[in-house]
Amino acid sequence: MNTLPSNMERNELYPVFLKLHTLQTLIVGAGEVGFEKLSFILKSSPKARVTMVATWINPEIETLLNSAHEHFVQIHQRAFHPDDLQGHDLVIAATNIPELNREVQQAAKQLGKLINVADTPDLCDFYLGSIVTRGPLKIGISTNGQSPTFAKRFRQVLEAALPEEVEDLLPKLNEIRDRLGGDFAHKVRMLNQITSTLLTGMASCACGGNCTGDCIEFLKKP
Numbered sequence: 001m002n003t004l005p006s007n008m009e010r011n012e013l014y015p016v017f018l019k020l021h022t023l024q025t026l027i028v029g030a031g032e033v034g035f036e037k038l039s040f041i042l043k044s045s046p047k048a049r050v051t052m053v054a055t056w057i058n059p060e061i062e063t064l065l066n067s068a069h070e071h072f073v074q075i076h077q078r079a080f081h082p083d084d085l086q087g088h089d090l091v092i093a094a095t096n097i098p099e100l101n102r103e104v105q106q107a108a109k110q111l112g113k114l115i116n117v118a119d120t121p122d123l124c125d126f127y128l129g130s131i132v133t134r135g136p137l138k139i140g141i142s143t144n145g146q147s148p149t150f151a152k153r154f155r156q157v158l159e160a161a162l163p164e165e166v167e168d169l170l171p172k173l174n175e176i177r178d179r180l181g182g183d184f185a186h187k188v189r190m191l192n193q194i195t196s197t198l199l200t201g202m203a204s205c206a207c208g209g210n211c212t213g214d215c216i217e218f219l220k221k222p
């Protein structure tokens with residue numbers, strides 16, 4: 001039984017890592033908030049398929065897209081119509097008109113689409129989180145909507161604290177994983193042994209010093 005006061009509830013959201021390049025995302029509204037949402041999406045997922053529909057397009061969006069190496073963003077400058085939802089998997093409503101945001105939300109729900117109404121937690125199926133990326137590593141941060149500012153600050157702390165080497169480490173671990181022989185249980189045991197002290201820096205060699213490419217000493221090699 002949960003005995004915490006409602007404002008101290010444990011975060012029960014379930015994080016997933018979406019392939020936005022295989023899904024279609026619709027953003028309704030392209031003002032300050034629309035620009036911010038698009039920027040965060042493209043920063044994390046540059047190949048995201050996004051359609052924006054808005055009567056006014058923030059010029060910063062054009063600048064952002066012009067500076068991209070490549071992008072898959074389509075902009076339609078016109079008023080939202082419920083037909084715009086067709087063919088989209090995720091929907092973000094970010095207009096400055098609360099009634100319109102609610103209309104988008106209700107139309108999306110009727111079609112079974114997942115919807116985020118920017119800055120309106122009660123109308124969201126999902127929240128956008130703060131995101132840290134280091135090569136293959138991605139960390140999503142959620143405060144359960146309690147303090148997006150804390151999420152942003154914590155992202156900055158993690159970005160500063162995570163060593164650049166993490167980028168090289170993960171492909172090497174993947175190499176070891178492919179190279180390890182034996183049955184599944186053996187592989188899992190070895191991988192857990194190899195990584196047991198990885199993040200604390202207390203290196204222990206799983207092969208007793210005779211590294212053959214499946215231990216922590218191998219990971220340290222350039």
Ligand SMILES: C[C@@]1(CC(=O)O)C2=NC(=C\c3[nH]c(c(CCC(=O)O)c3CC(=O)O)Cc3[nH]c(c(CC(=O)O)c3CCC(=O)O)/C=C3\N/C(=C\2)[C@@H](CCC(=O)O)[C@]3(C)CC(=O)O)/[C@H]1CCC(=O)O
Nearest residue numbers: 040118119121127128129130142143144145148149151152
């Ligand atoms: C993470 C991030 C991602 C993103 O936006 O993509 C994000 N908000 C960010 C920043 C930010 N947003 C706001 C401020 C101003 C200061 C402040 O109010 O705190 C700042 C800080 C700043 O800009 O410095 C305003 C704000 N936001 C929400 C409300 C409504 C409310 O809380 O009731 C209000 C008040 C509106 C008003 O006053 O009218 C609600 C939501 N914002 C969320 C996400 C979801 C919860 C995430 C979580 O669980 O933490 C949720 C629930 C829904 C959603 O929008 O998905 C991004 C940081 C990215 C980064 O830098 O890493």
Ligand SMILES: NC(=O)c1ccc[n+]([C@@H]2O[C@H](COP(=O)([O-])OP(=O)(O)OC[C@H]3O[C@@H](n4cnc5c(N)ncnc54)[C@H](O)[C@@H]3O)[C@@H](O)[C@H]2O)c1
Nearest residue numbers: 029030031032033034053054055056079080094095096119
């Ligand atoms: N800007 C902020 O920092 C901020 C902070 C907190 C909350 N909010 C809230 O976020 C929401 C969006 O704010 P904003 O600053 O991005 O507003 P904005 O005025 O910059 O942009 C509004 C966008 O909605 C579009 N729009 C309006 N009617 C439309 C229609 N019929 N069809 C399609 N698009 C339409 C406009 O063309 C524009 O692109 C508002 O509810 C606002 O209160 C904004």
